[in-house]
Amino acid sequence: MGYLEFFGRRLARVGFSLVVISALTFTLLQLAPGSFADIQRASSGSTGMAGAAAQEVAGQFATRYGDDVPAWQQYLVFMKGALTWDLGPSYKYPAQSVESIIAQGFPVSATLAVLATLIALAIAIPTGVFAALKQRTAWDTGSMFVLTLGHALPNYLTAVFLVLIFAGAMHVLPAAGWDGPQHLILPVIALAIGPLAVLARYVRSSMLDTLSEEYVTAAIAKGGRPGVVIRKHVLRNSLIPLVTVTGPMLAALMTGTVFIETMFRIPGLGLSFTQAASSRDMPLLMGTTLFFAIILMATNLVVDLVYGLLDPRVRAESGRKLRGSRISRKDVGRPGAGSSEGSRAVVQGLG
């Protein structure tokens, strides 16, 4: 029974959140001095657009939203446009509609994000697994130390070092631009390092949790070879929760490439958004914000559903508090009665 109902409930919540977010963003932009349309005139003037062009755009804007229409009506017009994928013209680039700017920028950002996520996963999983199996050895502490470095620095700072080394000192890769695969390498690496560190640490601790589970001891007691026990009992159970981290991470990357795009001057959605913000291109700002929110929420929704499919416990109790819940494993047993001495640490023989 629960699964469909659960899905419906989540969908309703996503819808509600989207309405609130759009209203919130719209209100925020209303709070800025002057009316929605006024700002457009003023800011387009200030960015040096030719007077006539600015007038023309302002005119278009007025026809779309109406000049002296109350804010809530402007909001309704905007939302109607959002639902029909017709967001009107951008203010800064009047020749282009907001939806076409999104349609051009998003594939670029998504390429960066997907590549970075794949690289991060491909390196993080083996590293985390290996570190967990070699817990408290030089391999473990060494790799975790290096990852801390990657985790502590924001991607734009990592990018600076990469540029200094590969473009500045070695001259093997371009420092900026968007023209062929060699332009992808530095941005993708810079984007991947932070998530890589997070994922590897997550895999490691999840592995250690699973390794200390009694069912792993039980599997060894059944006579399993280390490889088989790890493959069938440890890996699966410790990688399932990884879905809950990877999904949002991919979403954050898709929307969060802004620093890297700005730094490398890559024409992605992040760059459009930043430019919209500094030039106060409200239609574009509204459009990209809403688009980002949809991407994030859709990813979270998919993550929840996938997680439910992977973990039978969640599947069974799907109706109940699924969101953010990693089923607590230590919820049974009378405390203290009898003893399970020494069973809570990782069992040896799996190294």
Added chain:
Amino acid sequence: MSRRPARVQLDEAAPLLEVSGLRTGFRRADGDDFVAVNGVSFTLRPGRSLAIVGESGSGKSVTVRSLLRLLPKTGRILDGEARFAGVDLVGSPDKAMRTIRGREIGMVFQNAMEALNPTIPVGRQLAEALTWHGLCSRSEARERAIATLADVGIPGPERRARMYPFQLSGGMRQRAMIAMAIIAEPRLVIADEPTTALDVTVQAQVLDLLAEIKARGTGMVMVTHDLGVARRFCDDVLVMNQGQVVETGPIADVLDSPREPYTRMLLDATLDVGDVARADARPVVLAAPAKRAPLEGSARVADRGTGDEVPASPAGAPIVVAEHLKKSFTSRGGTTHAVRDVSLSIERGRTLGLVGESGSGKSTVARLVMGLHEPDSGRVLLDGHDVHGDVSDVQRRRMQMVFQNPYGSLLPHYTAGANITEPLRLQGIGTPAERIERASELLQLVGLSRDDARRYPQQFSGGQQQRIAIARALAPEPDVLVCDEPTSALDVSIQAQILDLLSEIQDRLGVAYLLISHNLAVVETMSDEVAVMKDGAIVERGDRRTIFASPQHPYTHQLLGAILPVRGVGATSAATA
């Protein structure tokens, strides 16, 4: 995939298990080894069963885990020998160990919920024990998994084999895990506290199953803290304390005439249902804990053990009356009727024992009586005042509570002294200096020293923590203590001390107890009156002697029938009378 591992060469003439001088240590942070098992030796002949008993920390569990080399990474066998049918368990290469684990020696764990992988169907987990040893094909293994599930008494084995562990009931999960241990038909089964997490009635069924397996000629080593389980089930016993063997021998010999003081202490501390009845039958109190001379003013309080001969307390009127309590909890999963219709009364200075299995609603009753939960209907009167209504703080403090988990119930960021004075501070009783003085008195009353007031809860042992919790409950001079499983988290020797302390306090201060417990022996030892709960309702109540000597309700019969007495055969008579 399956390279077929050669079966190790077993020596049929050798004992099934021969352990000598086994020492196991754990590496500590300071680099030294903590020796958990220190020179354990024993021999197990085929078809026999051995119980390894001891309190927590005695090293019994580490001993059996050492045999299969299932130690955590920090642990290692320091020296000693262990041979299984002639095969060296300490020195053999890992590869040889793998052919023994699961195939020659099966292991049953304490908690099936933890020992079964939550994301793999039960049947598949059983089948692994066969395919990993290359004993048969995948499809054959599947068939045998279903057959073995049927064998351990799981109805609908085909369907259940496809289920995940969490979809099975507690008893069924435990059976499934036993099935996993025996599916490869091992010669020896090691069971580590196999029934500790189970209710008594389920425990009885699981023990019957293990007895059946044993009857087929499988050798068995069972680790347990429960001497009753050991007596019912095993031929021989090995008593362990602090990593060493205290005493070993045939079970009846050791338990009926222990040679070592530690074994005797353990036996004395262990309560049996019927102890009190036997004590009643004799002119002198033997089994009941020794008592100090009652303080002045508490003479009116009935003496435990022979209490029923003393007329009811002169105060007469009950101090606590609960009438038609009902409570249900609603969650998305549906509504649970935790308490259906419960009425009870407790007289001044006396003890009402409330006994039941997990989920019977007894803890909810405790919380309703305490006023921690609002009842859906019904009321609780404390000396005539409605606990959920017009009761004032002054009256309210006359009822206090002691919890199962002493550490959890103490404030971790307060010292023992501050914990004890906290109820006084909250009620604004006394000056700070007076409160500190009171805390010192109370600490001494519960057998701790004044200096302990400055230490924090985590610096005390479990038993000491429970003493602090009792001292705190006594601080506002209550008339009633609600004790919710006060000794369930403690070892038997500690349990005996805490029960002693509670009896003594009742004698000296005349406090009435509502004692909640799943342990019939504890309830029999402590109570004047007993109520038996099942599915949210009291199925039977009456004075202690009547309930234990001639139970009327079938469920009470069932509970008493599931009891495993530690002492001689005569002990069972109370249950079967």
Added chain:
Amino acid sequence: MAFISLWVVLVLLLVAIFAPLVAPYPPQTTDYGQQLAPIGSPGHPLGTDTLGRDILSRLVYGFRTAFLVAFVAEVISVVVALSVGVVAGYRGGRADGALMAATDIMYAFPTYLFAVLLVTVFGRNFWSVMAAIAVAGWVTQARLVRAQVMTLKKRDFVEAAQGMGAKGPTIATRYILPNALGPLLVTTSFAVPAAITTEAGLSMLGLGIADMPSWGAMINEGVRFATSSPHMIISPAIAFAVTLLAFTWMGDGVRDAFDITSEGRR
């Protein structure tokens, strides 16, 4: 490591507080004879930028800006998170529903996106940058406090306290709150470097505080000359990295100190 980091952080804090004494020049002073001076130039140990401004001075003042913003933002976000988290976690019901709804919405914004919106609307001044960071930060922390309070609420000592006659506010503030502070301190010690990062990030996008020197702006300028005048970016990048690592390792130390396992098992 944590100990060394603590000292580094302390020194950095002193530098931020006494910036006017430490920095050789005011940050905006331009020296037109000395544009793009390399590292080690007389009078300019770390060189100058395209406008001839002393890089060392700008670094010192840049850190002062970052730290000021981060500190004020964290104080605000911790106070808000504590009050909202405790109420939501302890009372549950409507307060909890509101917090969860707010969380859902905040999580639908990428962190920097909300910050960018706020700065766009309220201008490139100290308060809007600070507010942007606080608004982005409090939700996560409030959720943490809420979760912590909800776990603690189920502990027996809360029932015990109720049994002793303690009322809700007493339980929440005297018993639950002190036990919930440890984890909050840990996240806060990691949130400070995150806030510094956000501040620098905003100014890198050209959306930082308009009239205050910032590391983000220095990096943004420097990266354009990365191949021709790398000295402009090397020292800010290294200073930035050292600062973040020091804060992170100090946070690790704080976490280890509090990792006495909340399970309460000894």
